[in-house]
Amino acid sequence: MGSHAFARLRESLSPEAQAEAVALTDQMDRELSLAELRKARSLTQDQLAADLHVGQASIAKLERRTDMYLSTLRRFVEAMGGELEIVARFPDQPLVRLRGLGELAEEEVAEAGE
Template identity: 40%
Template sequence: MDDLDKLIQTLPDDEQRAVAKRADELFAAHSLRELRALAGRTQEDVSAGTGFKQTNVSRLEKRADMKLSTLRDYVESLGGTLKIVADVAGKKVDLSSIAERSRRGSKL
């Protein structure tokens, strides 16, 4: 259990339910546009947070493939953190360090 989970457990039950509902909404997003809308942000907000032009944010939201660093920047502009988890043979492996290495420009 991380610090956020501990903090949430200190909230009143109704607030815990509201947090859980909001988390479920965010998990249900099927596109970057939906994720941005759920976060209550505009393309202009993402543009300001990433340094991408608004027109490029629009194009990015329609893409099916992109660099991890681009996706990480987009998610961080929404106030989030990119987590990458592989599920192999029923085992979950956190690969988030790959996204972090992309920040530092590390190459294999």
């Protein structure tokens, strides 16, 4: 659902705007807040809210949260056209990508609208 809306948005941009979005994405730091990530992806809170079927105020509130369900974070990232990966880092082994987290039933994801 989210990646389709982002693809439509991206296709509606001029070639110059698409190139700028790619350049910004390439320059993004590895550590960004959700609001910074949304802005770097050239999305407004209203656009993201429409894709997630919530109000703009819910997006603003979600961006300020320091704690949320992984499923909510996954939906937020997917609405921006990305994919959420959870990685565990240990000093004595390579990165471990954790799977199956944040894939709860839709009724449990109502937190985004709170």
